[in-house]
Amino acid sequence: MQAQVDVAVIGAGQCGLAVGRQLKMRNSDFVLIDRCARVGDSWRRFMDSLRLVTPAGVSALTGLAFPAPARAFPGKLELADYLENYADAFSLPCELNVEVRRVRTIDGRFTIDLSPTGSDKGGHEEQSLVANSVVVATGFLHELRIPNFAEELDPTINQLTMSDYLAPDQVSGPVLVVGAGNSGVQIAHDLAPAHEVWLSGPNPGHFLFDLSNPTLWNIAHRLFTPRNPVGRRFIAMIQRKEPPVIKISEKRLRQMGVIRLPKVSGTENGYPVLADGHTVRPATLVWSTGFRSDFSWIHLPVFDAVTGLPRHTRGITEIEGLYFMGLPFQYGFTSHFIRGVDRDAANIVEHLAHHRLANAETTLSDRSDHPQ
Incomplete structure (x- = not known):
């Protein structure tokens, strides 16, 4: 793996792949890092008969249709293979069998300590990756x-x-x-x-809603967000109990x-x-x-003391260059569905691009104010 990269995306599941495609469209220098041996393995390990609780029509990422009827409920292997094919279809750079041990900042940049999956912490095989920005796309459900x-x-x-x-x-x-x-x-x-x-x-x-119905999906996608009173009431109701x-x-x-x-x-x-x-x-x-959340490997002051979740606005944190994907109701109700993560990914990558542009303009301005 290279020693430096502009954007490091931690996690190559549906959230990481959605971010990866957005970065690819902008010709960004990035890499996706995942502890699994293959893209999609996080789904392959579940029970044999597992099927998604959402139909294929809302289980595809932008740019590649799910190879099943819209109202069919895909099995775990169908989804795992779809995610792997998605990474291949867009030539997303994935570093697999790599575990992130620690994320920290040194001299204004992120340092990500890595080792092969399953190796002992602190072993001789540990290496570091330096990045200008980090997108944590591991979701929020980590430990049983x-x-x-x-x-x-x-x-x-x-x-x-x-x-x-x-x-x-x-x-x-x-x-x-x-x-x-x-x-x-x-x-x-x-x-x-x-x-x-x-x-x-x-x-x-x-x-009760059939989200394979395009009209109902659009209603849920647009209405059930914090931007309007109906969405705020709905999200608050869902958060108070088991989904x-x-x-x-x-x-x-x-x-x-x-x-x-x-x-x-x-x-x-x-x-x-x-x-x-x-x-x-x-x-x-x-x-x-x-499951419960475990972000203990991120050594940055960005987490709420009560919930253990990062403080953020639509995945954008108070630490410059640090982003999260796959958080509960990251923006709205449909953020929990595979199709819904595209909106969150696009928002994060747009913010990241604007942040990079603003920094570049500041650097140019500083140079013009201090001629050699």
């Missing part, structure tokens, strides 16, 4: 969130995380799925034909025999205790309790 009382469960219970679970033949029943959001519902739906399944957690409701389930209906879960249970609140004698006081005895427990 598992309650502390998981350690108190009986060792005979087979505990898996949502990242560990791949297929029904991997487990024995009855299976308790803890967490009833989109991932938990998909796992319960996958398990139900083969096992007795209990789904624990509040029902967040279902998203609604998309695609798999409550009726479908009932038909498949999935049993709804209250939230798991602790343990008793090694078994899960529900919020209503009842104890359940599963053979397998799948934790689908979400």
Whole structure:
């Protein structure tokens, strides 16, 4: 890898690729850095039957159509291959199998400490990349969130995380799925034909809009933003609770025999205790309790002390040259969808370009004021 670059994009998922295409259109000097061996691998590692909760019509990035009917729900391999093909189609420069250990500033520029994925921190293979600007495109969901009382469960219970679970033949029943959001519902739906399944957690409701409909997409894309009162109220409502389930209906879960249970609140004698006081005895427990953010590798004073998320306006931070992609409601509701990240990427790259131009003009002005 080269030692210096104008823009370093950390993450080569959909957010990083969207930024990469925008930079490519401006003939920028940039590189995308990702810890995976292939573009799209972050999707390939999930359960075998995983399908997007959004249809193909809103699952494509600008410039390359998704190779599926607009109302079809792509599987994980279809999306992973699409992202890899996208990087190839636009010849985006990707450095893969590279892990970012630290981001800091030295003498007004960003220094990014790197090493091969899986190597020991501080090993002899570590190297550094210097950049004028950095776009952090790793999203905001990084570490699995598992309650502390998981350690108190009986060792005979087979505990898996949502990242560990791949297929029904991997487990024995009855299976308790803890967490009833989109991932938990998909796992319960996958398990139900083969096992007795209990789904624990509040029902967040279902998203009723068909976003494959161009009219409804345009309404959501334009209306549900902080720029208008309706959008602000909608976003505030969504942020107060678990995002609604998309695609798999409550009726479908009932038909498949999935049993709804209250939230798991602790343990008793090694078994899960529900919020209503009842104890359940599963053979397998799948934790689908979400993720937390981890930006500890970014050694810059840009994070909120309470949320741990960067302080920003549409991904633009108070630190000159530092940007983020894939944050919750980065600009609007559709920022959470693959098609929606293009707007956020375009805004960031436009700001970056204006910032670069302003610096160049300042440099020229300084030189003219101080002739040799």
